[in-house]
């Protein structure tokens with residue numbers, strides 16, 4: 097049982113949670129995730145390790161409550177425990193000195209971008225971070241990202257904070273300014289990652305994306321997380337979660353993410369009806 | 374009054390006892406176990422069919438050489454406790470094996486009674502008798518734990534809590550070692566928990582066996598993916614003097630044909646894991662969804678395919694087609710499963726092979742195109758090779774497809790432990806007698822060594838590995 101140590105809401109839907117997990121904290125590397133269950137009848141869901149402290153023995157998760165499991169999780173308080181926690185899973189981000197690394201985080205995707213920015217900076221890169229959100233309150237972890245980057249650019253769809261527009265507009269602007277970019281790492285909603293990849297492909301800038309497919313075991317046993325990467329089927333949980341954005345078939349991936357849309361609604365409606373929430 | 378000894382002729386005249394079971398119509402509406410089990414009277418009558426052959430050919434048919442005539446004689450004498458004890462000398466999971474062993478290929482195949490009556494179907498039903506006594510024991514209060522030798526202070530890590538790992542843990546614990554099982558999933562049991570459905574193997578049986586291990590003092594750590602949280606090297610550095618790898622064959626194979634990533638196309642592992650381990654049967658009372666479909670095609674002809682097809686029926690499918698590229702005779706599934714599947718209405722599409730999946734405009738599978746096959750010359754496996762008939766394409770309308778063509782080995786452990794050698798299929802290479810791998814102190818067995826095999830073979834290897842581990846820890850000799 098892994099005890100919850102802290103919980104804080106960034107916005108009505110987005111919260112961070114510090115969880116006691118000494119073994120995972122010691123072992124995890126940037127880019128890895130965990131799989132959790134909230135109850136014995138619960139689903140297994142993957143969440144990125146947004147931060148960790150090996151000496152204090154905790155990991156931090158940043159979660160957007162979008163459906164049944166993430167909402168159940170948002171109801172837990174410090175002192176409660178997760179029912180199950182397995183990890184660290186997935187391959188860590190390959191960290192080396194590239195030169196200038198552009199970290200693009202959209203919405204909740206800023207959380208997984210954070211440890212990667214930290215590691216890239218520690219490896220001697222110049223880290224420029226673009227944080228995007230629909231509106232000001234959805235731009236999270238600004239201070240932490242500032243600490244992990246040389247420069248932070250904020251973009252909101254509605255212009256309520258920073259530059260008005262999409263993260264791709266900010267990338268285009270940097271390119272137009274003649275900034276040399278050696279690597280782009282984009283993490284966020286699949287559509288965002290798709291359009292970032294389409295843009296950087298035009299300029300031949302190597303781009304990594306971190307995919308958030310539906311998963312169950314997270315060990316390569318079920319194949320439910322498979323995506324087409326350069327016409328090959330890959331398992332996101334063991335071969336990823338990071339892939340070359342120029343090779344990922346995003347349309348297929350988005351289709352697969354919608355596989356259980358009706359049942360996801362049924363699940364949360366059912367919980368409401370029973371008065372569970 | 375002393376009962377008169379039956380003559381062989383009288384024994385051969387006793388009809389095989391028919392185990393009562395849920396009717397096909399009723400059972401596809403629930404997930405309860407299909408056969409109810411023998412009553413005591415039936416078990417005794419079945420046991421009396423055994424001729425107590427001097428050479429006991431049945432024993433040689435059993436991979437772990439259960440002393441079959443002896444346990445059956447005890448059943449005939451209603452000495453059930455003694456019967457279980459005999460089985461448990463070589464088989465720690467009789468309630469499981471009695472249910473899932475392919476008996477018609479193993480112990481019952483060479484049985485003299487079956488041979489005399491010219492049909493393996495009329496052999497003494499050894500598996501069903503094994504199940505009977507194991508269930509009988511479970512229903513007795515206070516069945517005693519096996520005795521455990523004084524502590525040796527030596528630590529053993531068992532990776533994977535499937536039948537192989539369970540066997541090793543039990544045998545090594547009995548020898549007085551400290552045993553820790555590391556299991557990747559949240560629930561122990563391996564395929565017995567996530568793959569084989571409730572209606573064939575009730576999960577409480579598996580749960581009870583695992584509880585026994587824990588009450589013997591085995592430490593069970595779930596949610597531990599070895600290779601990720603710890604490598605084998607790190608476990609050894611933490612003081613585990615021997616490591617057993619029993620991680621199974623959990624890497625689903627796909628057909629590699631167009632459209633395989635459409636929505637609604639599952640690997641059998643995913644479909645069965647959702648249904649069994651995650652209890653999608655009970656959705657929305659449980660949280661994990663599974664696609665509910667009217668028309669389901671399953672590809673394959675083994676136990677995994679039968680389990681998938683029968684699960685689909687229980688999830689409400691109207692038509693379930695089992696698409697297999699060879700003929701009925703070559704199907705590798707247990708006979709009883711094929712029989713049960715047919716009774717339940719699974720449609721056998723034999724000598725057919727899928728060539729592509731066709732999706733609708735929302736990316737959901739709507740049909741599968743197949744080719745008809747005919748049987749040509751025998752291949753390496755000795756079975757006749759299916760060859761496609763040119764121009765025989767046709768389509769089947771479906772809304773869910775399940776690919777059940779087999780499992781390869783999960784590379785997680787070999788990748789993170791480079792000094793463990795694997796063969797070209799990715800199976801760990803281990804000595805067949807001692808189950809020693811190429812790395813000192815590391816043993817491996819079960820499906821990770823054999824490729825997708827059977828429960829009893831995995832246990833048989835576990836048993837041998839435990840013996841070798843106990844010896845290695847006593848002498849230090851590799």
Ligand SMILES: Cc1cc2nc3c(=O)[nH]c(=O)nc-3n(C[C@H](O)[C@H](O)[C@H](O)COP(=O)(O)OP(=O)(O)OC[C@H]3O[C@@H](n4cnc5c(N)ncnc54)[C@H](O)[C@@H]3O)c2cc1C
Pocket residue numbers: 129139140141142143144145157158159160161162163164165166167204207208307308309310311312337353354357360361
């Ligand atoms: C490697 C990885 C890392 C992730 N990291 C984070 C993170 O740090 N923070 C965060 O908020 N979210 C993260 N996600 C997404 C998160 O797992 C889903 O939001 C969550 O599973 C939704 O579950 P639910 O029951 O609340 O919602 P549901 O109503 O079940 O689903 C909402 C949407 O989430 C997706 N989803 C559903 N079930 C799963 C599942 N079992 N696995 C993955 N996705 C699913 C689907 O697209 C679905 O439409 C990550 C996903 C992956 C694969």
Ligand SMILES: Cc1cc2nc3c(=O)[nH]c(=O)nc-3n(C[C@H](O)[C@H](O)[C@H](O)COP(=O)(O)OP(=O)(O)OC[C@H]3O[C@@H](n4cnc5c(N)ncnc54)[C@H](O)[C@@H]3O)c2cc1C
Pocket residue numbers: 315473474475532533534535536537538555556557558561562563564565568569597598599600619620621622623645676677680707783785786818819820821825826827828829831
């Ligand atoms: C659907 C299905 C039906 C079957 N039906 C039958 C049948 O009727 N009769 C029969 O005899 N056989 C049957 N089999 C085959 C039989 O189940 C297997 O041969 C047997 O379970 C193998 O045992 P094992 O202990 O080697 O591995 P498994 O049972 O596969 O157990 C391996 C365990 O290791 C865990 N693991 C994997 N990787 C790691 C890791 N890195 N760290 C920690 N843990 C890990 C897994 O989660 C799993 O729990 C069936 C198989 C399937 C899939």
Ligand code: SF4
Pocket residue numbers: 422423424425426429430431432441442483484485486497499
């Ligand atoms: S071969 Fe058949 S009849 Fe002979 S001892 Fe074995 S079970 Fe009994």
Ligand code: SF4
Pocket residue numbers: 434435436437438439441464470471474476479480481499500503829
């Ligand atoms: S373990 Fe399996 S093969 Fe051996 S006697 Fe029992 S049912 Fe038969």
Ligand code: FES
Pocket residue numbers: 310311312313314315316317318319320321322331332333334
């Ligand atoms: S989640 Fe099952 S294989 Fe990736």
